[in-house]
Amino acid sequence: MSSSAELRGITSAAVVRAANAMLRTLGGGEIHLLLPAHSLPGKTAVELGAVDPGVEDVTLGPVIIRTLPTDNSGPRRRSEFLIPASAVDSEMTSHNANSVQSLLDSALGIVCEGQMYRIEGMTSEQFAGTTYLYRVTGCY
Amino acid sequence: MQFAKDSFYIALRERLQSLNPSRTIERNGVSRPAILVAENELPSSAPRSLDAYYIEFGEVVPTKSQGEQPLMCMECFLWYQTQGDSESAIDRGRKLGLLDLDLMAICEPPYARKRNFLVSPSADLGTGIFWSTPVLEAAKERAMVDGSRQIERWARVLLYFYAEVIPQ
Numbered sequence: 001m002s003s004s005a006e007l008r009g010i011t012s013a014a015v016v017r018a019a020n021a022m023l024r025t026l027g028g029g030e031i032h033l034l035l036p037a038h039s040l041p042g043k044t045a046v047e048l049g050a051v052d053p054g055v056e057d058v059t060l061g062p063v064i065i066r067t068l069p070t071d072n073s074g075p076r077r078r079s080e081f082l083i084p085a086s087a088v089d090s091e092m093t094s095h096n097a098n099s100v101q102s103l104l105d106s107a108l109g110i111v112c113e114g115q116m117y118r119i120e121g122m123t124s125e126q127f128a129g130t131t132y133l134y135r136v137t138g139c140y
Numbered sequence: 141m142q143f144a145k146d147s148f149y150i151a152l153r154e155r156l157q158s159l160n161p162s163r164t165i166e167r168n169g170v171s172r173p174a175i176l177v178a179e180n181e182l183p184s185s186a187p188r189s190l191d192a193y194y195i196e197f198g199e200v201v202p203t204k205s206q207g208e209q210p211l212m213c214m215e216c217f218l219w220y221q222t223q224g225d226s227e228s229a230i231d232r233g234r235k236l237g238l239l240d241l242d243l244m245a246i247c248e249p250p251y252a253r254k255r256n257f258l259v260s261p262s263a264d265l266g267t268g269i270f271w272s273t274p275v276l277e278a279a280k281e282r283a284m285v286d287g288s289r290q291i292e293r294w295a296r297v298l299l300y301f302y303a304e305v306i307p308q
Contacts, residue, residue, distance in 0.1 A: 036168065036182050044150065044257050045257070045258060047149075047153075047172065047176065047177070047180060048146050048149070048150075048177070048180055048257060048258070049177065049179065049180030049181075050258055053168075053182070102186075104185065105184055105185060105186030106168070106182075106184060106186070107184070107185070108182065108183055108184070109183075118183075118185060119185040120185065121185075
């Protein structure tokens, strides 16, 4: 049975494409998600912090970056990264993550304009049960 | 000092593995005993795992001893949290009690050999480490953003060891 959205001629796939196009039109740039390399064997030396797993640089785009206000006592800069679902979902699949949240949880941070942002949190925008946009908040 | 920290962690890890093989966590796609050293983990924005012991090391002071080498005393903190097994989290206190019980069990006997685990097979460094009985601090409850409740506890252990002899 079709959802009401499909009956009106809008499918969730169309919204995903529309979000992608909108972010690209607004001048979407690129950010880099730093992930630990995957070839970590389950060895004692790893658990003792004696083996550097290295990092993998994953480029995400198109992304819009919004600057958020910060407290005087808080981080120097806080930003919100608007990332289309199409960009994140493909990386989620290729990195064997079972959700975008777990992919971001495993990330060491986001590199944007040469600055390393620590990931604070993530929310998603959905339409007809499909996520079309992720809002990731980071700070340094 | 690093060898003492490593030996303390490995001793507790091996004991937990044999005491309660089902108490494991998933890390980077690998299942391992649910005990880890916080400073050895990759930085992450993810919240700490439930039902797992996190070891943190504190102040190190020399004790008044007569020997040539000072006996060092290091504070070790073990932190753990749970929200129970039931959806309502009504059993969180009981689950914390089980974690307490496992912790007390893996801390006995309160000694181990100091070894270098960075070589294979690990090398005995000629001295031992020993530690005090864990002091369990008061449990604290926290309300989470999603409405669930978690209960956590810090346990404090004093770890004694001789500093490593650096060959000249």
